[in-house]
Amino acid sequence: MKLKRQKSNKKLLHLYQQIFSFREPFQVIVDADIISTAVAQKLELWKALERTLQGQVKPMITQCAMQVLYVGKNKQQIELGKEFERRRCNHFEDPKSPFDCISEITKYRYNRNRYIVCTNNVSLRSELRNIPGVPLVYIKRGVMILEPASPATLNRRKELEEEKLGVDEEERRLYEGGEPESKISNKKKRAKGANPLSVRKKMRVDDRSTLRTEGMSVGDGNGHESKNRRRKKHSKLNGTENSNPHDYIEMGRTD
Numbered sequence: 001m002k003l004k005r006q007k008s009n010k011k012l013l014h015l016y017q018q019i020f021s022f023r024e025p026f027q028v029i030v031d032a033d034i035i036s037t038a039v040a041q042k043l044e045l046w047k048a049l050e051r052t053l054q055g056q057v058k059p060m061i062t063q064c065a066m067q068v069l070y071v072g073k074n075k076q077q078i079e080l081g082k083e084f085e086r087r088r089c090n091h092f093e094d095p096k097s098p099f100d101c102i103s104e105i106t107k108y109r110y111n112r113n114r115y116i117v118c119t120n121n122v123s124l125r126s127e128l129r130n131i132p133g134v135p136l137v138y139i140k141r142g143v144m145i146l147e148p149a150s151p152a153t154l155n156r157r158k159e160l161e162e163e164k165l166g167v168d169e170e171e172r173r174l175y176e177g178g179e180p181e182s183k184i185s186n187k188k189k190r191a192k193g194a195n196p197l198s199v200r201k202k203m204r205v206d207d208r209s210t211l212r213t214e215g216m217s218v219g220d221g222n223g224h225e226s227k228n229r230r231r232k233k234h235s236k237l238n239g240t241e242n243s244n245p246h247d248y249i250e251m252g253r254t255d
């Protein structure tokens with residue numbers, strides 16, 4: 001059971017490292033409540049965090065949480081709190097509840113500081129599950145548990161992976177000597193615009209109208225011209241201002 005948990009924790013941490021750029025030492029925000037729990041259950045908090053997160057950790061405590069410990073006047077709890085780096089939450093003059101304090105610093109730019117939050121406060125964990133990429137840790141019956149990734153975290157991972165896949169596909173095309181998707185679609189559009197059939201048809205209509213003005217009859221009215229008439233047309237046009245290369249090629253053939 002323990003091995004199974006270690007494996008799933010490893011997988012989870014890999015996700016946070018790969019998708020959300022978490023790095024060791026992991027910064028863990030602990031609240032006052034978890035410190036009192038650790039003291040009561042004689043749990044070595046720092047070591048338990050390292051075991052659970054399978055790497056180096058940097059436990060941190062906010063000014064507000066430290067204030068709660070000072071008010072509680074439990075020496076052991078205060079000593080434990082002082083072992084951890086103080087996180088300046090800037091609520092010093094107007095201390096906030098652990099819920100408000102920790103959710104504020106974690107929500108800051110979608111957990112830009114890559115905090116892992118260690119709290120037994122159920123409503124705080126529930127609140128923080130709404131932010132993608134916030135690992136949550138709590139203690140249950142003396143055992144430290146890393147929560148499974150929240151739906152918000154999994155959705156964000158899906159989005160990022162899809163974005164990445166799009167880029168990779170583009171890179172693959174370039175690497176294989178192909179052209180990027182955007183160029184291909186442009187090419188398709190160009191080809192559509194320059195359909196040789198439609199161009200030829202247009203030319204015939206133009207030619208016909210030119211010939212009509214010169215008093216000549218053309219074809220059978222269905223776009224079919226006799227070879228004879230075409231020759232006439234070309235000999236007439238030969239050496240004139242007509243500079244369409246297509247016409248010169250045809251003239252060469254018929255003359």
Ligand SMILES: [Zn+2]
Nearest residue numbers: 064089091101
């Ligand atoms: Zn605070």
